[in-house]
Amino acid sequence: MTIECALSAPADRAGAILTIDLGAVVENWRRLSARLSPAPCAAVVKADGYGLGAAAVGRALFGAGCTRFFVAQLDEALALRAALPDPQILCLGGLPARTDSTFVHHRITPVLNHLGEVDAWAAVCRERNTALPAAIHIDTGMNRLGLSPAEVDELSADPTRLTGIGLDLWMSHLACADEAESPVSGEQLARMTAAVARLPKAPVSFANSSGIFLGSAYHFDLGRPGVALYGVNPTPGKPNPMVPTIRLDARVLQVRSVDLGMTVGYGAAHRMPRAGRIATLGVGYADGYFRSLGARGHVFVDGVPAPVVGRISMDLITVDVSGLADGAVVPGKLVELIGPNRPVDTVAEEAGTIGYEILTSLGRRYHRDYTGGDAGKKAV
Missing domain, CATH: 3.20.20.10 (Alanine racemase)
Structure with missing residues (x-):
């Protein structure tokens, strides 16, 4: 007897989704x-x-x-x-x-x-x-x-x-x-x-x-x-005359409760100042999310900022979601790393670099979703 099963979609398998607006x-x-x-x-x-x-x-x-x-x-x-x-x-x-x-x-x-x-x-x-x-x-x-x-x-x-x-x-x-x-x-x-x-x-x-x-x-x-x-501001210090071209959303893999004084990540670099919740996301420095963003970066969950805590790992980052309502962050949820609330230039500033490096470091493990520009879609 042959058992047929539907294969999972690439977007469902990826730790993060990069949307590129051609x-x-x-x-x-x-x-x-x-x-x-x-x-x-x-x-x-x-x-x-x-x-x-x-x-x-x-x-x-x-x-x-x-x-x-x-x-x-x-x-x-x-x-x-x-x-x-x-x-x-x-x-x-x-x-x-x-x-x-x-x-x-x-x-x-x-x-x-x-x-x-x-x-x-x-x-x-x-x-x-x-x-x-x-x-x-x-x-x-x-x-x-x-x-x-x-x-x-x-x-x-x-x-x-x-x-x-x-x-x-x-x-x-x-x-x-x-x-x-x-x-x-x-x-x-x-x-x-x-x-x-x-x-x-x-x-x-x-x-x-x-x-x-x-x-x-x-x-x-x-x-x-x-x-x-590609949306990076060519006039630093002034309003950006360009429109953003990318959005990067990482998938929540796990959410855990942590007590006061517990540490998070390699080197025990972050110690919890209070009891709270940590969300682990499926993206890391191997995907171009800079290690320098550890304890400096932010993500957005449904428009609400949440700080990156602990060191950036090769495949994972940890985010303090204690300030969000219970149930607002669950496994499988997508969280904004770059997008309307976190423009490329803002992420670059937090990482201590420039927008060029953020863009050219975008990882190959992301699921890439091209929108707009029908002529460009044919190349993907």
């Missing part, structure tokens, strides 16, 4: 596009779309009209190309040795970061007798990637080194765009303006998420926001 990502892109206009707005989807899923995010944004996407590494570009056959994909990490055929075959545009890469790509173009597109990064003060001032001098003195390249874009990156009063952004703007004035004419991209809010002088010919697309 419609909100699209709305943020539209808001940024409106601020940039008439310059177009690209999208940075590196680090797997800042943790939200590059394929899903990319498809939703392409469906909304975004035609240029930036990633950091070639493998990211190849994965995105598999999801998005048509738009331009630019790879910020340069032109690693022995990868030129991969760039060409998959129509990935390299961002060239030093003259050695410029010369190598020019040779590829001449060998193939095709003006293959490339962007060139100019370092205006970050001292990470990009042509140094000496290399800009060298290239401006001999622009024939660009012969054969389909020069698509000059670009640079702002160091302090999220500090509106910092003089560094203005200094970088002056260096960028002076550099491109000496070089062959091509479109210019300068503004990142926060740079878009520094004013039209920074917009040039293309904006390339990243973190603002």
Whole structure:
């Protein structure tokens, strides 16, 4: 005799549920596009779309009209190309040795970061007798990637080194765009303006998420926001002009009564100041819920805050729910870790980090539920 049984749903098996609103990502892109206009707005989807899923995010944004996407590494570009056959994909990490055929075959545009890469790509173009597109990064003060001032001098003195390249874009990156009063952004703007004035004419991209809010002088010919697309505030200290894109809810696994003086978690780090109740949730630092949130973080239960107590474990956190009514917290209930009551930036502040790190650390064990942006759902 065969016994049939229904398999449990993935959402029921997961310790936590991450809800990703692709419609909100699209709305943020539209808001940024409106601020940039008439310059177009690209999208940075590196680090797997800042943790939200590059394929899903990319498809939703392409469906909304975004035609240029930036990633950091070639493998990211190849994965995105598999999801998005048509738009331009630019790879910020340069032109690693022995990868030129991969760039060409998959129509990935390299961002060239030093003259050695410029010369190598020019040779590829001449060998193939095709003006293959490339962007060139100019370092205006970050001292990470990009042509140094000496290399800009060298290239401006001999622009024939660009012969054969389909020069698509000059670009640079702002160091302090999220500090509106910092003089560094203005200094970088002056260096960028002076550099491109000496070089062959091509479109210019300068503004990142926060740079878009520094004013039209920074917009040039293309904006390339990243973190603002995903709801992190690009204007710290001011109201967030973006809409939230994620909600993270953890499942209550157990609720127990504890007496005065009893300890909770590893290291007996929390001692109960009074008798109460502790709820254990099915999420931990292995899921990207930072260990630094132990004794600092908060969750919300039906709109009511409850403090995280004790150390964050690999798979579990403990929350003091003594202040909630009896029966308000039971096994199986979902509790808000990130959401309307706990925005990403608030969680980041409690963790002693930034919203970027919270997003890019989102765990792979969460059940991911994509909403909105029908084009993006197909990638999941």
